[in-house]
Amino acid sequence: MSLDYQAYLASREWAVRKRAVRERADGQCERCRFLQPETGTVYFKPMYAVHHLTYAHIGNEPLEDLQAVCRECHDFLSAVADQDPIQDARDAQIAGAILAFVGEKKGVDAEQIIAALQVALAAFRSEGQEPSNYALAGRAGVALGLWETY
Numbered sequence: 001m002s003l004d005y006q007a008y009l010a011s012r013e014w015a016v017r018k019r020a021v022r023e024r025a026d027g028q029c030e031r032c033r034f035l036q037p038e039t040g041t042v043y044f045k046p047m048y049a050v051h052h053l054t055y056a057h058i059g060n061e062p063l064e065d066l067q068a069v070c071r072e073c074h075d076f077l078s079a080v081a082d083q084d085p086i087q088d089a090r091d092a093q094i095a096g097a098i099l100a101f102v103g104e105k106k107g108v109d110a111e112q113i114i115a116a117l118q119v120a121l122a123a124f125r126s127e128g129q130e131p132s133n134y135a136l137a138g139r140a141g142v143a144l145g146l147w148e149t150y
């Protein structure tokens with residue numbers, strides 16, 4: 001990175017842009033989301049940094065060039081971590097939607113789904129694992145009798 005870029009990142013102009021992105025994103029990651037077992041809802045992780053989707057307009061970026069990202073997304077995009085949280089985010093959306101869809105067809109209500117998610121999370125943690133969204137929804141679905149395996 002050039003000295004000019006470092007100077008820009010320390011500038012008032014960049015601070016103003018970052019604040020605008022934070023306001024647009026309501027302080028949440030604009031890239032990924034997670035299934036929250038405690039409530040059965042999908043939630044957004046807190047914003048940690050502002051990511052450049054492109055460096056084409058560096059120093060004069062339209063806000064569309066910028067994305068609020070959480071710590072995990074930032075680490076993946078910066079190649080600090082290999083795990084892309086967006087895959088888990090897709091899994092959360094898909095798994096949550098399937099749980100709700102199949103649950104409704106089989107007469108399982110949201111409270112039962114939430115309870116099963118909580119039990120599944122506790123079970124994974126008792127095994128020393130931090131499950132992916134998909135694994136969590138998979139195990140909850142088995143416990144609810146929505147499917148036999150995942």
Ligand SMILES: [Zn+2]
Binds near residue numbers: 029085
């Ligand atoms: Zn994220």
